[in-house]
Amino acid sequence: MQYRSLTGRYNGRARSLQSEVQIGPAFDQGSVTADDARSCAHTYTGLWDTGATGCVVSQRVIDECGLVPIGMTKVYHADGDALSPVYRVSLFLPNRVASPEVRVTRGILSSCDVLIGMDVIGSGDFAVSSDHGRTVFSFRVPSAGAIDFVSMGSSAVLPGQQPGRNSPCPCGSGKRYKNCHGRRA
Numbered sequence: 001m002q003y004r005s006l007t008g009r010y011n012g013r014a015r016s017l018q019s020e021v022q023i024g025p026a027f028d029q030g031s032v033t034a035d036d037a038r039s040c041a042h043t044y045t046g047l048w049d050t051g052a053t054g055c056v057v058s059q060r061v062i063d064e065c066g067l068v069p070i071g072m073t074k075v076y077h078a079d080g081d082a083l084s085p086v087y088r089v090s091l092f093l094p095n096r097v098a099s100p101e102v103r104v105t106r107g108i109l110s111s112c113d114v115l116i117g118m119d120v121i122g123s124g125d126f127a128v129s130s131d132h133g134r135t136v137f138s139f140r141v142p143s144a145g146a147i148d149f150v151s152m153g154s155s156a157v158l159p160g161q162q163p164g165r166n167s168p169c170p171c172g173s174g175k176r177y178k179n180c181h182g183r184r185a
Contacts, residue, residue, distance in 0.1 A: 004097040005140035014135035017128070021046030021114045022092035023061050026101040037100070038092050041065075044113035046093070048137070050126075052117035055091065056107035061114060062087065075105050091120065097141055099123070 008019055024041030042064050061067070069085035084105040091099040091114075099120055109115060124141035150171055163169070169180035176182075 001142065003140050003142065003144060004095060005138060006094045006097055007136065007138040010135040012133060012135070016111070017048040017137045018112065019046050019048070020094055021116065023057065023065055023114060024090045025065065025067070026088040026090050037090050038098070041090065041092055046114040046116045047112040048116045048121065050118060050121060052115055054117045054119045055102055055104040056109065056115040056117065057087070057089070057104045058109045058113040059106060062106060065089070073105060075107070077107070097139065
């Protein structure tokens with residue numbers, strides 16, 4: 001299986017995760033290559049939002065890409081709900097990460113032109129971590145499997161909250177803490 005991935009790095013603790021994103025009309029993978037479709041796409045700033053169900057584009061994207069609505073849907077936002085047109089687009093991320101057919105809605109976006117929602121994020125593996133005070137986020141498609149830090153050997157014990165010796169080990173092994181991660185050398 002061939003994976004495509006991207007990584008973003010920020011100095012300090014990032015309050016938002018952004019990357020370049022290209023938007024163009026949806027394309028049929030049987031008749032057009034991703035590279036051909038990308039050649040007529042427009043470049044924007046994308047905001048990664050795990051709280052958004054689906055992707056959203058600004059009116060600027062709709063106008064510049066000449067998008068034509070394929071229907072209407074009800075969308076929910078901080079001010080309540082509204083009807084919004086739906087469009088079908090191709091979405092290109094750095095390092096040749098592509099989604100040839102994504103349904104997007106129109107929205108009012110202030111800090112970006114594209115909001116990347118869980119419909120795209122959930123199609124792969126997404127992780128955010130801290131590396132010596134830097135924020136690092138990474139995305140890979142297709143998914144290579146669940147990312148489970150507990151099963152990878154990380155203890156679920158937070159500093160200052162160590163379980164009792166006879167309590168179940170927080171790693172989920174089913175053993176008592178004293179016989180698992182609390183074992184004394």
